[in-house]
Amino acid sequence: MKKIYVNEERCLGCHLCEFYCAFANSGETEMFKAFKLGKNAVPRIKVEDGNGINFAVQCRHCDDPLCMKNCIAGAISKVDGVVKIDHDKCVGCYTCVLSCPYGCIVPDKNGHSAAKCELCAENGTIPACVQNCINGAIVFEERGE
Amino acid sequence: MKYEYVIIGNSAAAAGCIEGIRETDKKGTVAVISDEKYHIYSRPLISYRLKGDVTEKQMNYRPADFYKVNNVETLLGKRAVSVDSKTKIVQLETGEKIEYEKLLLATGSKPFVPPMDGLDSVRNRFCFMKMDDVKGIEKVVKKGAKVLIIGAGLIGLKAAEALEHYDCEMTVIDLADRILPSILDKKTSEIMRKHIEAHGVKFILGTSAKSFKNNVVTLTNGEEIKFDILITAVGVRPNTELAESAGAKVERGQRDAAPNSVSGKAEPADNCLAARSNSIHARGFITDKKQAVKGVKNIWAAGDCTVSEDITTGTSHIIAIMPNAYAQGLVAGRNMSGNKDTFDKAFPMNAIGFFGLHIITAGAYVGDCYEENDGENVKQLFSSDNKLNGFILMGDKIKRAGIYTALIRERTDLTTVDYKLLCEAPQLAAFAREKRFDILSKGA
Numbered sequence: 039m040k041k042i043y044v045n046e047e048r049c050l051g052c053h054l055c056e057f058y059c060a061f062a063n064s065g066e067t068e069m070f071k072a073f074k075l076g077k078n079a080v081p082r083i084k085v086e087d088g089n090g091i092n093f094a095v096q097c098r099h100c101d102d103p104l105c106m107k108n109c110i111a112g113a114i115s116k117v118d119g120v121v122k123i124d125h126d127k128c129v130g131c132y133t134c135v136l137s138c139p140y141g142c143i144v145p146d147k148n149g150h151s152a153a154k155c156e157l158c159a160e161n162g163t164i165p166a167c168v169q170n171c172i173n174g175a176i177v178f179e180e181r182g183e
Numbered sequence: 184m185k186y187e188y189v190i191i192g193n194s195a196a197a198a199g200c201i202e203g204i205r206e207t208d209k210k211g212t213v214a215v216i217s218d219e220k221y222h223i224y225s226r227p228l229i230s231y232r233l234k235g236d237v238t239e240k241q242m243n244y245r246p247a248d249f250y251k252v253n254n255v256e257t258l259l260g261k262r263a264v265s266v267d268s269k270t271k272i273v274q275l276e277t278g279e280k281i282e283y284e285k286l287l288l289a290t291g292s293k294p295f296v297p298p299m300d301g302l303d304s305v306r307n308r309f310c311f312m313k314m315d316d317v318k319g320i321e322k323v324v325k326k327g328a329k330v331l332i333i334g335a336g337l338i339g340l341k342a343a344e345a346l347e348h349y350d351c352e353m354t355v356i357d358l359a360d361r362i363l364p365s366i367l368d369k370k371t372s373e374i375m376r377k378h379i380e381a382h383g384v385k386f387i388l389g390t391s392a393k394s395f396k397n398n399v400v401t402l403t404n405g406e407e408i409k410f411d412i413l414i415t416a417v418g419v420r421p422n423t424e425l426a427e428s429a430g431a432k433v434e435r436g437q438r439d440a441a442p443n444s445v446s447g448k449a450e451p452a453d454n455c456l457a458a459r460s461n462s463i464h465a466r467g468f469i470t471d472k473k474q475a476v477k478g479v480k481n482i483w484a485a486g487d488c489t490v491s492e493d494i495t496t497g498t499s500h501i502i503a504i505m506p507n508a509y510a511q512g513l514v515a516g517r518n519m520s521g522n523k524d525t526f527d528k529a530f531p532m533n534a535i536g537f538f539g540l541h542i543i544t545a546g547a548y549v550g551d552c553y554e555e556n557d558g559e560n561v562k563q564l565f566s567s568d569n570k571l572n573g574f575i576l577m578g579d580k581i582k583r584a585g586i587y588t589a590l591i592r593e594r595t596d597l598t599t600v601d602y603k604l605l606c607e608a609p610q611l612a613a614f615a616r617e618k619r620f621d622i623l624s625k626g627a
Contacts, residue, residue, distance in 0.1 A: 044623055084583075086612045095611055098625060104585075107513070108506035110227050112198075112244035127241050129231045132581060133506065136534040136543045139592075140622060141583025141609055149539060150236075181624070 039119040040180050042157065042165055044094045048175035049085070051092030055167035055176055056081035059096075062158060062166035080147045082155040083167050094167065094176055096155035097121060097142045105134035105143055105154075122156050185282035186214040186256070188519060189273055191263050191425065192289030193217035194226060195505045196486030196512035198245055200287045201253050203516020203524075211520065213255045214281065216273065220260035221314055223249060227505065229317045230341035234348045239314070268429040268479045285519045288431070288468060288476065288484040289512060290422035292503060295462070296415050300394035307398070307412045311342045312419070323412060324349050331400060331410035333392055335362035337535060339416035343384050344537050353384045354408055358391045365463070366533050366544045371561055371575050375537065378559075382538045418462040421488040421501060432469040432478035436490050436500030463500045472525040474515035483519055485511035491529035495546040495572050495591060502531050528592050534581075543584040546573025546591045553606045555580065564606060569597040583609040 060079035064072035072079035083096040103121050106114040113127035128151040134143045146153040158165035168178040190197045224242040231237045262276040273281040294310035307323045328351045332339045335357035343353050361372040390402045399409050423433045468484040469477045476482045486508035492499045514526040532545035550567030560578035571590040586609035601613040
């Protein structure tokens with residue numbers, strides 16, 4: 039299946055992917071609305087930068103997802119290769135934040151549930167971070183691991 | 184009735200076991216026995232249910248068609264009363280005899296209610312562990328009710344948080360001198376206590392209930408408190424009686440090893456697990472790493488009724504958390520169905536919030552302590568011998584906590600990572616380039 043991969047060599051650490059990710063999942067029609075007026079949309083991708091190293095990281099959709107195994111509500115499942123949170127069931131205890139070895143699950147802006155990259159399954163065919171990375175540092179492709 | 188696999192218990196360990204069995208054995212007959220009549224649900228969600236955040240249906244730990252999809256027969260609302268490991272028969276209270284080839288004990292634990300004078304005279308007395316506890320409380324709780332909670336641990340305080348929703352007047356008493364002693368050290372416990380107090384909960388610590396007369400308690404400090412509802416949340420005890428008589432090995436969890444096993448500077452009296460509640464040292468089933476119970480054949484055990492070896496202390500005790508229960512159940516299910524798997528990465532970990540202040544904790548609080556603390560957002564990382572032993576994270580500092588958890592789980596040699604960078608913030612940039620590339624090019 040297609041997954042998101044990052045190329046550290048091409049990443050400038052501009053954080054645009056974080057803005058586009060948060061916007062795409064905010065339900066807002068214009069980007070500024072997702073971040074202003076107290077609506078601090080939360081990105082599900084994280085850019086790490088410093089010491090000349092920049093790269094973005096988001097859910098790896100693990101073969102053996104610890105977030106899913108450890109979820110106390112049974113709110114996380116893996117469907118067609120995509121690890122998803124059922125927001126109807128999530129109570130925001132953040133056991134998944136405790137469990138993810140890559141730090142890829144974030145407390146959502148409402149403080150009552152967790153959020154993660156679901157490959158923009160709800161937002162279109164190409165994930166927003168990939169579509170909007172101006173340096174081609176984030177790609178969406180099949181790699182047959 | 185006869186089944187290839189019989190599971191006593193219907194929570195996380197049972198789900199793990201069923202999923203473990205069905206990875207390979209699609210046909211073997213499976214039966215689940217539980218004294219509760221409900222579809223498999225998440226016990227910790229009872230406080231969210233009481234608060235009104237979730238409905239009974241949203242508490243389902245697995246989808247409504249879980250038993251059907253996995254071809255599992257359910258014997259719900261039926262209590263198992265004995266196990267005969269020679270004839271391989273589970274006897275139910277109803278008189279039914281259930282024959283098994285392989286048995287999983289996923290019996291969990293029950294509330295421990297210490298003997299207190301006059302307790303029987305109390306009206307509206309509850310524990311807070313099961314669906315029926317919530318249903319009972321819901322029936323009697325009224326806006327502004329006076330609630331007395333005995334026990335300032337995870338269960339007692341989750342009940343308090345839920346009951347704030349009913350504008351209850353709440354008093355929490357505990358024999359310990361601080362709240363949440365099983366997961367927080369003195370400093371962080373103090374921060375959380377103040378935060379919870381700001382939401383109207385009154386604490387009386389270092390005190391216990393001496394006697395009850397109807398709905399008035401006299402405390403050991405002489406104080407008298409009137410209440411409408413009593414919730415006892417002192418601790419839990421594993422359900423082991425069922426199989427103990429059948430020869431299953433049951434032992435008390437060990438106290439912590441002497442602090443000489445770590446070269447730490449932290450004060451052991453405050454920071455190591457010795458401060459934790461007695462529940463973890465209660466008697467539980469002793470299993471091998473495949474979750475097979477020692478002393479008997481064809482019986483496995485998983486979850487809160489078992490003793491696990493804690494990789495952060497090297498001691499064996501009860502680690503009553505859902506992630507362990509599921510992981511142990513999964514390993515048991517795999518072994519029961521002929522696969523090989525072991526569970527050898529047990530350690531305590533908790534993620535929980537009270538009135539909007541979140542905490543994530545793991546492992547043992549021993550060793551050198553790296554600390555950031557602004558009075559609400561706290562990070563404490565405990566390390567020794569180049570290993571991360573444990574952490575306490577609070578408020579904003581919970582972000583990306585799993586990167587720290589993985590260092591504990593894998594017992595990562597901290598000389599192979601940039602630990603200074605990791606102390607500042609959990610990040611993958613602190614890992615060697617090859618390791619980072621490996622992570623980014625795939626996952627676990």
